[in-house]
Amino acid sequence: LSMDNAIPAKVHWLSIANSLVIVFVLSAMIAAILVRNLRRDFARYNKLATDEEKAEDLEEFGWKLVHADVFRPPSFSPLLLSVACGTGxxxxxxxxxxxxxxxxxxxxxxxxxxxxxxxxxxxxxxxxMAGYVTARLYKTFKGKSWQR
Known part of the structure; x- marks a missing residue:
């Protein structure tokens, strides 16, 4: 009842190489898209605007739209996000x-x-630990239901 020959010793090099090529190609595609968008945004931010463009460009665009939203607590349900993070x-x-x-x-x-x-x-x-993470995040999001 030995299991010496249960698993064959050959390695599927073609499958490993195929997986690596797919990962590299998809990573290159994502990097190209990000670089193109970032170059366009940086060029738009760094160009000198004329007086007419200054009057038109009062609203923000691109990455500047989300720069203040990163640290804002969720408005819908901070408890739901806290519980999901604690469970994770x-x-x-x-x-x-x-x-x-x-x-x-x-x-x-x-x-x-x-x-x-x-x-x-x-x-x-x-x-x-899940309870601690949930409570800490909920308090960070300034939730009020824990004070009953």
Whole structure:
């Protein structure tokens, strides 16, 4: 009952190369689009405007439209965003700790169910961190429902 020949040793180099080429091509396309848009915006920002253009260009355009929106708290539901971020932090930390414990050898694939049990246990244990992240973000967004 040995499993010496269960996994073939050949590596699919063509698939790996194909994936890398696709990643590089898509990254180059995104970079080209961003560079083109940024060059156009910088050229528009840096050109000297005449008096007629100054009267017309009172409103902002391009990247200047969103520069003040980055640090503004959400207007619709800060609690919903806070809960989503807290749950994301919980799942991310659970996954990270599961990978660390697996790489250290605590979770063996030979022991059936140990990985699932460890994930459930870590998910429950990371609930406190999720609550902290949620409360901290909600208070940062100046939410008022926590003061009841």
């Amino acid at each position: 932090a919980q799942i991310l930390s659970m996954s990270f700790l599961t990978i660390i414990f697996s790489s250290m050898g605590f979770l063996s694939p030979a022991n059936r169910g140990a990985l699932l049990m460890a994930e459930l246990l870590l998910y429950v244990m990371m609930g406190g």
